[in-house]
Amino acid sequence: MLVLALTVTSMIGMLVVIVAAGLIAQKMTFRLRTVRNTRLEELYQQKLDPILLEDLPSGSHDPDSLAYRQSVKQRCEPLRLELANVSSFSRQAHRAALRRVMLNMSRELVGETLARLTLAFQVFGFVDEELRDLARTRWWIRARACRDLALMKAGDATADLVILLQDDEEDVRTEAAMALVSIAGVKALSPLLTNLHTISVWMSIQLSKAVLSMASAAVPDLIAGLQSDYPSVKSFCIDMLGEIGDIAACAPLIEFAKTARGEQLCKCLLAIGNLGDETGREVLLEHLSNTDEVVRVCAAQGLGHLGSK
Numbered sequence: 001m002l003v004l005a006l007t008v009t010s011m012i013g014m015l016v017v018i019v020a021a022g023l024i025a026q027k028m029t030f031r032l033r034t035v036r037n038t039r040l041e042e043l044y045q046q047k048l049d050p051i052l053l054e055d056l057p058s059g060s061h062d063p064d065s066l067a068y069r070q071s072v073k074q075r076c077e078p079l080r081l082e083l084a085n086v087s088s089f090s091r092q093a094h095r096a097a098l099r100r101v102m103l104n105m106s107r108e109l110v111g112e113t114l115a116r117l118t119l120a121f122q123v124f125g126f127v128d129e130e131l132r133d134l135a136r137t138r139w140w141i142r143a144r145a146c147r148d149l150a151l152m153k154a155g156d157a158t159a160d161l162v163i164l165l166q167d168d169e170e171d172v173r174t175e176a177a178m179a180l181v182s183i184a185g186v187k188a189l190s191p192l193l194t195n196l197h198t199i200s201v202w203m204s205i206q207l208s209k210a211v212l213s214m215a216s217a218a219v220p221d222l223i224a225g226l227q228s229d230y231p232s233v234k235s236f237c238i239d240m241l242g243e244i245g246d247i248a249a250c251a252p253l254i255e256f257a258k259t260a261r262g263e264q265l266c267k268c269l270l271a272i273g274n275l276g277d278e279t280g281r282e283v284l285l286e287h288l289s290n291t292d293e294v295v296r297v298c299a300a301q302g303l304g305h306l307g308s309k
Contacts, residue, residue: 040097047082048101051075052109052116063115072116076123083124099126106151114153121152134160139169146175150182158184158191165195174203181210189214189221199232208240216246223252235267242271250277257283266298273302281306 054075060067086094102117102124109117121127130152133145146164149157157179164176177196180188189211199207211218218240225237238256241249250272257268269287272280284306287299 036093037097037100040094041101044094044098044101047079048098048105048120051079051120052105052113061112063112068115069119072119073123075116076120080124095124098124102126103148103151106153118153121154122156127152127154127156130154131157131160134164139167139172142167143169143172143175146172146179150175150179153183155183158188162191162195165192166197170200170203174200174206177203178206178210181207186214186217186221189218190224193221193225193228193233193237196233197230199236204232204236204239207236208243211240212243215244216248219244219246219248223249226252226256231264235264238264238267238271242267242274245275247275247277250275250280254280254283257287262292265295269295269298269302273305276305278306 051072056068056071056075060071062068083091083094083098102121106114106117127149130145130149131154133141134149134157136142136145142164146161149161161176161180161183164172165180167173167176173196177192180192192207211222222237222241222244226234228234228237238253241253253268253272253275257265257272260268265287269284272284281303284299284302287295288303290296290299
């Protein structure tokens with residue numbers, strides 16, 4: 001028995017040593033990888049400076065012109081070739097470092113410098129990689145690809161993002177919607193409201209920030225969205241029209257209130273009041289005698305916004 005106990009104790013001790021050695025090795029590997037990635041990121045930060053900051057030839061300063069695109073591509077070409085000549089063993093780490101640096105930059109840059117960076121994403125092949133990831137079977141990869149394409153301002157991705165508005169996963173639909181708005185701006189609203197079947201509370205919070213920043217430019221598409229077949233889309237459009245406060249929405253909302261019921265009618269009455277247009281007074285007064293107490297309260301609140309201080 002004593003020999004057995006000593007053997008078991010010895011085996012447990014060896015197991016503890018092996019596990020401890022494995023954890024130490026894993027920690028050292030992680031540290032080495034972190035140091036390498038930091039070094040690579042600093043390297044590619046420096047290599048991007050000439051592409052993004054040096055003056056372009058005269059006559060090629062319009063980001064929409066062919067001359068501009070060619071000039072930026074020429075600036076990128078030496079770095080693209082350098083990446084292609086990196087050994088296959090290290091190339092993935094180098095490309096990943098460059099990609100991280102460029103994505104971080106895209107959160108901060110504006111104007112013509114951002115236009116150069118957007119073209120660089122295409123030249124280095126990062127846009128094509130993300131487009132392939134949009135078709136992956138794992139939903140979190142599709143969601144991440146949507147988010148990264150938004151940072152890349154990848155106009156080529158809009159058709160694929162519209163398809164993902166009907167993805168089975170809510171997170172993917174939300175990221176696709178946000179990416180569309182980030183890339184196409186107000187032009188994305190029409191396909192967005194046409195193809196979305198449901199807008200969750202989280203998606204509504206995310207989208208509302210972008211839509212409100214569009215102000216009156218978003219109103220025509222939001223008015224069209226009142227005809228959606230899906231209740232959550234209608235409710236979102238009503239809320240946004242009320243928040244934006246453009247009186248051009250008053251007549252469509254009054255018309256919508258004629259057939260609306262329940263929660264949508266309440267939202268509509270509040271939105272009409274928020275617009276502050278006197279033409280909405282009649283419909284608000286009418287619903288003060290509605291049989292639904294909640295509707296009567298909303299009508300009163302709407303009238304409160306029309307009243308003087």
